[in-house]
Amino acid sequence: MEFLDAAANIGLIERREIFSCPACNEAIEAEAAAEELCPLCGEAFADRGGVRRKFVYRLDIRGTRDIPWVIVIHGFNTHGEWQQDFSWRMGNKLKYSAPVLIYKYGLIRFSVLVRWRHRQLARQLGTTIRSAVEYARANRIYEPPDVVLHSFGSQLFVQLLSTPEFDDLKFGRVIAAGTVIRPDYNWTERIYQGRLEAVFCHCGGKDWAVPLAQYFIPGTGPGARCGFTDNAAINVMNENYGHGGCFELKEVEANLAPGGLWDRFLRWHPSTFDGDANLYRPRAWRPVWAPIRGGVRVVGVVLMALIAAIATTSISWAWFEAIEWTGLVRLL
Template identity: 90%
Template sequence: MEFLDAAADIGLIERRAILSCPACNEAIEAEAATEELCPFCGEAFADHGGVRRKPVYRLGVHGTRDIPWVIVIHGFNTHGEWQQDFSWRMGNKLKYSAPVLIYKYGLIRFSVLVRWRHRQLARKLGTTIRSAVEYARANRIPEPPDVILHSFGSQLFVQLLAMTEFDDLKFGRVIAAGTIIRPDYNWTERISQGRLEAVFCHCGGKDWAVPLAQYFIPGTGPGARRGFSDNAVINVMNEHYGHGGCFEIKELEANLAPGGLWDRFLRRHPSMFDGDPNLYRPKAWRPMWAPIRGIVRIVGIFLMALIAAIAITSISWAWLKAIIWTGIARPF
């Protein structure tokens, strides 16, 4: 029994509970088990020790899936240090070679505020991925890559999917963490188009950054706090995660360990999450009223520009004073 439970915990077999009446031994549905009386014999469950539960085990009809190769894309205002940790642990996790492409678009800050910069970065991402796909095929890896997205990297990914010039690019499993994609994004359409296979959204209950995204970064929303309303997406909520909580070493190891959430999503059939207690079904989401978002964005851009101007002025004065002090220049 312990062996079977261990196999079920890591997703090798399926474990289910058969419910039965303690009085007549008839099998009953889960809904009937919540009632007081047995629908067959009319006896009270509590009078006979309560509903009986017997575990049964079944070998899953879907086998394990090999991870072909992976692309990891970081967020803005960061160098994406977690990408190296992920690559190292993925390489040590598997008994076969699964290359990891660490994509870095540079340390950007203010340019996330304008759409044209989004498209520019997405086009650069698409060009890099297309070259990587061609190289992988030349090295006998024909399968599309899985993708790990964080924060602004997730916005670049959906921008890429919207560009017709990159319609040839297809992807496998997609994990979005700390995502700023709109919660009402139509993932089902992308799946039906064959652009990707399945989507996993790892939400964080303490991610205080993403609710602000829709006010400052055009076309975004609090995906990592609200989850996606699209039924095709597997949403999982961790109430203790901040914006990068799932990339902390301990959490990354747990998610990638055999039977971990990411391991199961990447290696098993998505149906293995049916009925999983970790699943999270979000409520309907509506973006904030456009005029309010516009006003907040204008104020935010003004404040950022003011801070930048003050910083530049301070640096210029410090530089000028240094020149004067060293005698390279003399005050008038």
């Protein structure tokens, strides 16, 4: 029994609690078991020793899926050091080859403030993925890749999904962590279109960065704090996670371990999360009033421009002083 319970706790099998009347021996619903009288025979449960309970276990005949290959995309203002740790542990986790494409679009800061840069980066991402898909097919890997996204990398991904020239690209399971995707994003439509199979949002209760995203980065929202309201999305909240909490080494190991959240999502059918205690139910979300967001964004752009100008001036003066000092040394 302990073995079956352990298997059910990690999603390997399904566990159901069955109730029956001690008088008529008929199965009854859980709601009826909470009443005093049997809805079928009218006898009082207490007179026969109480409602009978037993657990039944069922193996999920759909089994597990193989992870074909994975694409990992980092956030802005970072080199995505976590990508290497993830790739190494994914490679050691599996008993078969599942290539990991580590995609890096460079260290960007100010350009996240403008939409044209989003589109440019999304096209670069799409071109790289299309090339990788062709290479994978040449090596007999025909399944679409799974994707792990962090922060601004998630925004580039949804920008890619909305770019018509890349409508041919299909994806498997998608994990979004520290995401700045709008909580009301229509995942159901993307799944219906065949663009992806399922989406998992790993939320962080201490993620201070994403609530600010909608003010400065156009088209974004606090997905990692609020979760996705679309019923097709699987949301899990960890109250202790910051913006990159799930990519800390111990957390990556725990999430990818057998029965871990990411392991279950990537390898098992999404329905294994139905009724799971880890699920997070997001509330309805509405963006801040557009004029407020626009005003804050304008102020942010102006401040960034001033900082950049001051930094450039400081560098110029430092370079000038260095030249002057070198000339003085030579004169002496």
